[in-house]
Amino acid sequence: MKPRDRLRIAMQKSGRLTEPALDVLKRCGLTFRQSRDKLFCFGEGEPVDLLLVRDDDIPGLIAQGVCDLGIVGRNVLDEFKGVAGDAAAALTEWRPLGFGRCRLSIAVPQDVDYTVPKDLDGLRIATSYPGLLGQWLRRNEVDAAVVTLAGSVEIAPKLGTADAICDLVQSGGTLVANQLRETDVLLQSEAVLAGPDTLPTDERGDMIELLLKRLDGVIQVRESRLLLLQTSRTSLDAVTRLLPGGPQPTLLPVAGQPDQLMLQALCAGEVSWRQLEEIKKAGAREMFVLPVEKMLA
Ligand SMILES: Nc1ncnc2c1ncn2[C@@H]1O[C@H](COP(=O)(O)OP(=O)(O)OP(=O)(O)O)[C@@H](O)[C@H]1O
Numbered sequence: 001m002k003p004r005d006r007l008r009i010a011m012q013k014s015g016r017l018t019e020p021a022l023d024v025l026k027r028c029g030l031t032f033r034q035s036r037d038k039l040f041c042f043g044e045g046e047p048v049d050l051l052l053v054r055d056d057d058i059p060g061l062i063a064q065g066v067c068d069l070g071i072v073g074r075n076v077l078d079e080f081k082g083v084a085g086d087a088a089a090a091l092t093e094w095r096p097l098g099f100g101r102c103r104l105s106i107a108v109p110q111d112v113d114y115t116v117p118k119d120l121d122g123l124r125i126a127t128s129y130p131g132l133l134g135q136w137l138r139r140n141e142v143d144a145a146v147v148t149l150a151g152s153v154e155i156a157p158k159l160g161t162a163d164a165i166c167d168l169v170q171s172g173g174t175l176v177a178n179q180l181r182e183t184d185v186l187l188q189s190e191a192v193l194a195g196p197d198t199l200p201t202d203e204r205g206d207m208i209e210l211l212l213k214r215l216d217g218v219i220q221v222r223e224s225r226l227l228l229l230q231t232s233r234t235s236l237d238a239v240t241r242l243l244p245g246g247p248q249p250t251l252l253p254v255a256g257q258p259d260q261l262m263l264q265a266l267c268a269g270e271v272s273w274r275q276l277e278e279i280k281k282a283g284a285r286e287m288f289v290l291p292v293e294k295m296l297a
């Protein structure tokens, strides 16, 4: 294979991960010349190009060295690693990306008794993930037949071609629509930046390191929230103790109210209603939770 000096990232051509993947790359300062429906996008500013493919092909393209990195669901990456064996074990998740969240689960018809995996002994399980299902069956010492289907797995029990399924679940709506009940979660999945576990030692390796640093900034900002509230000095300790993790809050005086303080805290993740209610009970008021757009420490 000809040596390349530009970094090449594989991503899904058209599907659930396409828009969010392009968005995260854009936030990292990468823009591309070709339109999205082309197979190849040329990077404009940085030496980084995109290859747009079916998501199932992404791990293989990285393993073969055709691409340096890929944005793909953990479900697809782990299935590839399990099925392709040792050569593929050298693929690593460099960063979880926080979108495309779903889980790979076992589900059975709602009217079937199921309490433990052993209950699947002797049954047929339909799936598009024979590698991951096979591992789980072996780990649980279940002797079941795996029926591999490319899609529409949830309909197999109704068609009589399987007794249970192993497929992706997000809201659970597809399971309910097919009178199925989720019983075991095999894998929690989200989109990840995948690549070889040793980085190239040339300019492409430097570019990957730069990209990872930018990605860390993008992910940190995306998950950060700024919490603003007012509290009396006497409630300050109780309020501060309940603040979600992050750096020390900043305190500001409130004009004309010497016993009151404005508190500003950067929170590492979501702030739930429940947390806000607890903080309010401790004495806070005038509370605001704001998204953070950019951050420069
Ligand atoms: N219902 C869902 N909600 C959220 N994420 C999901 C859901 N279903 C799948 N995903 C994640 O999004 C990835 C892509 O899903 P999509 O349905 O677009 O794939 P596909 O039909 O296999 O596409 P392709 O044509 O590229 O093979 C999945 O591999 C999984 O990681």
Ligand SMILES: O=P(O)(O)OC[C@H]1O[C@H](OP(=O)(O)OP(=O)(O)O)[C@H](O)[C@@H]1O
Binding pocket: 151, 152, 154, 167, 168, 169, 170, 171, 172, 173, 174, 175
């Ligand atoms: O729990 P839910 O929110 O219902 O999501 C789960 C469904 O989503 C995915 O299918 P998708 O909608 O992509 O259809 P496809 O696999 O047939 O393309 C997945 O294969 C499940 O069938």
Ligand SMILES: [Mg+2]
Binding pocket: 054, 055, 056
């Ligand atoms: Mg696919």
